[in-house]
Amino acid sequence: MSERFEVIVAGGGMVGAAVACALGHGGVRVALLDKAAPPREWPPEPVDIRVSALTRASQRILERLEAWPGMVRRGVSPYREMRVFDARGGGEMHFDCADTEYGELGHIVENRVTVAALWDVLDTLDSVTCITPAAVSGIEAEPDGVRLRLDDGRIFAADLAVGADGHDSLLRKLAGIGVTGWDYGQHGLVATVTTELSHRATAWQRFLDEGPLAFLPLANGRCSIVWTLRSDTAKAHLTLPDADFLAALAQASDGLLGKMLAVGPRAAFPLRFQYANSYTADHLALAGDAAHVMHPLAGQGANAGLLDAAALAEVILEARRGQRSLARRGLLRRYERWRKGDNLIMMGSMDALNKVFGSRTAGLSELRSAGMGWVDRAGLLKNYFNRYAMGLRDDLPSLAKGKDCW
Structure with a gap:
């Protein structure tokens, strides 16, 4: 015997919780499955080494979902300027919130803060059921929906399943959706x-x-810090004594922030360019890292995932208001068309920047730095880049515009 919902979301991280929150605000019966409930409170130290640079668009989404106050209570860190340097060619760019109508360019937020605040909101939504621990082991199509089997034998059915279960998504694999991509041969070292x-x-x-x-x-x-290094270098840096690591970091930073005085726990994760060949299948939609993984050099991965969540919730709620099937193929294709193009543009831009700045072709560093200087002086173009990085672009979901979608 299976328990039935309208939507089942697999993955209770930032993206999955945002999808469940938006649908729950709209009264959709949602089951959110995750292997464990996230922590809601923790001691002041240590700071979570996993952080995201959230854009203005992401802030708007989280405000409409009513998660932002809980995030502020736990701690968010606004940044008002961004300075970019080319160590080899000497080029520089400077972005300042004073050139916009906002008081900051964005916020640096520990991932656990965003997730905890979203789960706080989920607790207040009567139509959302959070089920933990829950590990999906199988997925089966039904004439009018889909059934998810858990490894403990429980079965849940729904009109639509959402895979928000990360870059190694089990739902994506079970649905037979392949991926295209490559490893960068780099790791991102964080501390x-x-x-x-x-x-x-x-x-x-x-x-x-x-x-x-x-x-x-x-x-x-x-x-x-997020330090992109060759994989072998990153692994070696993880084993360095703190003093030696700080010395290497001081040399790499070239005195931007003076001496490096102390470092907390370090970790490194492999970097990959990857996208799902399809964002959707019968009665299934993918969001966040399950659909796309991009280079972190501009910190846009979490923001792209939150835009996925907002767009997917919007098309589902629109269909529900029109009393149409939540898993109608045309509906799912609309979500895919809406998000896939934008994500591929962002992913391609990050990939191109990584290759351009990683190239040692003779003369390229001078050309690259000259281009940075030109952009820095070109007011209109610089303002466009600034607003794009803040997530303020065309065709945003309603939540990212600061409007409800329910």
């Missing part, structure tokens, strides 16, 4: 560091031979 000089609410990024080094400002005065 929290204490620096001699103030970060000045500025996101700093320096492009080096092996990849970019970013310092992301935290409210406690420290910085979260």
Whole structure:
């Protein structure tokens, strides 16, 4: 015997929880499945080394979902400027919120903060049921929907299943959806560091031979770093004593923030370009990393996932208001057309930047730096790039515009 819902969301991270929240606000009967419930509170130290640079569009989504106050309570870190440097060619770019109508360019937020605040909201939505622990082991099509089997034998049925279960998505594999992509041969090394000089609410990024080094400002005065390195270099850096690691980091930063005084736990994850060949199948839609994985050099992965969540919820709720099937093929294709093109543009841009800044072709560094200087001086073009990076572009879902979709 199976319990039936309108929508089952597999994956309770940032994207899956956002989908469930938006649908729950619209009164959709949703089951959110995850292997474990996330923590809601934690001691002040240590800071989570997994952070995201959330755009203005993402903030609007989270505000409409009523999660933003819980995030502010737990701690968000606004950044008002962004400075980008080319270590080899000497080029620079500077973006400032003073050139926009907003008081900041975005916020650096621990991933656990966003997830906890979303789950707080889920607790208040009568139509949402969070089921943990829950590990999906199989998926079966029905004439009017889909059934998900858990590894403990429980079965849940729904009109539509949403795979928000990460880059190695089991739902995607079970549905037979292939992926296209490649490994970069790079790892992203992450940690929290204490620096001699103030970060000045500025996101700093320096492009080096092996990849970019970013310092992301935290409210406690420290910085979260994301350092893209060749995989062998990153693994070696994980084993260095703290003093040796800080010395290597100080050399790579070239004194941007003075001396590197302390470092917390370090971790590294492999970097990959990957997209699902289809975002949808019968009675199934993919969102977030299950649908696409991009290079983190501009920190757009989480923002793209939240836009997926907002767009998918909008088309589902529109269909429900029209009393149409939530898994109608045309509906799912509309979601795919809406998001796939935008995601591929962002992914392609990140891939191109990584290749251009990683190239050692003679003369390219001078040309690259000259281009950075030209963009920095070109007011209209620079403003376009600034707004695009803030998520303020055309064809946004209603939630990203600050409007309800239910």
